[in-house]
Amino acid sequence: MHRISTNMPNDDIQYRLRRQEEGLANIQSKIASQKRIHELRDDPLAASHAVRYESYLARLERFEENTKYAQDHLRQIDIYLHQAIDVMQRIRELSVQGANGTYTKDDLRNMAVEVNELLKEMVSVSNSQGPDGQRIFAGDKAFTEPFRIVEGSIQGGGEQMVVNVEYRGSGPHRSAEITDGTYADLDIGGGEAFWAEKMQIFSSVDASNWRAETAGAFYIDGYEISVAEGDTLAAIVAKINDSPAPVKAFVDPDSRGLALEGTNPHLIRMEDKQGSRTLENLGIIRMNSDPSAPNWHTTAKVYGGSVFDMTLRLRDALFRGDQDFIGSQGIAGIDLGLSNLETRLADIGSRQERAEMAWSRLNKEIPNTASYLARESALDMAQAVTDLAHMDFAHKAALQTAAKIIPPTLLDFLR
Helix, strand or coil: CCCCCCCHHHHHHHHHHHHHHHHHHHHHHHHHHCECCCCHHHCHHHHHHHHHHHHHHHHHHHHHHHHHHHHHHHHHHHHHHHHHHHHHHHHHHHHHHHHCCCCCHHHHHHHHHHHHHHHHHHHHHHCCECCCCCECCCCCCCCCCCEEEEEEEECCCEEEEEEEEEECCCCCCCEEEEECCEEEECCCCHHHHCECCCCEEECCCCCCCCCCCCCEEEEECCEEEEECCCCCHHHHHHHHHHCCCCEEEEECCCCCCEEEEECCCCCCCEEECCCCCHHHHCCCECCCCCCCCCCECCCCEEECCEHHHHHHHHHHHHHHCCHHHHHHHHHHHHHHHHHHHHHHHHHHHHHHHHHHHHHHHHHHHHHHHHHHHHHHHECCHHHHHHHHHHHHHHHHHHHHHHHHHCCCCHHHHHC
16 A cells, blocks of 8 residues: 655656756766766667777777888988988099099199098988988987097098997897887888998807807897797707897808808897897807897907998098909998898888878778767757757646646745
């Protein structure tokens, strides 16, 4: 049995009015945000789809920003590589002139002075900074100069001449994610762009009876190579050759130690993994050395120079007036440096093309994904405005009806 009181119509009308007000507030909020889903119960299936689309759209927009940065960064590298090639072309012209035998020693000396200045310009190009203040050819050591000039005096050249260009290292390359799990390389290190000859490193340690005492690993040019307990030198050579590292390994027949040769002109970067001393024990690198800088063992024999080494050899030959050397090894060294620069320039061009293609694809995929998201979560404004007008009319009618059913009494004013 239920008790019926005179307060029940009042409570019931107020409850219904609050429900109508809640509905009005809900549709007004949807119109303000232009989204039809505010809570999961509005449309559970569409809400789950919308969440996935929003997440995917955010990733696509991040990838688009990455490709824009990659295009700008690679464009800067392209500009400076072209400048380096122009400088090397001028150096080659001087080497050809100096080798033809029609110039006096004074003429050759004047050419050597110009080559010295062009060498400084090459170092300046290699240490170039981008608009963001980071060194173009410094890898992840973006605020470190990859190369440093050492000046001194040389025979026939006087004082304040470049006597060496020291490589200060440029760590691993930075990369940018352009699609899920796919990365594009952004950098080219100074040890790659400005190298001329294929490096060769010969250990002086006889490793014919060497065995790995413990399991470990080491890195060559950023690629990890595992070492198992009991591995021999032959096993190490096989693992290096099977790795993606641009290095060929073999056993030196003279020293019976490990020998490495680059498959293309670049500075070979090597490092023992923490807790492992494989390359150190094999006489390839020094203990606790910086892997990004030249860190080979003091007893190892190392061959293969940079474009700066080739230019220094040519300049010194011009100062000596050694036309035979200029016409043979001098020009050959410059040609090697030019060839590598042109190869690296082509590689950068390929990366630029890939970044542009990725950017173009993302610019088509982003609008498509945005349309999918709008289909699931966007509000039909015409329908929403119509619904709002209907609900507003119904609410006003309910208020008028409530006022007639429950007129105010003296007690309402005395409360």
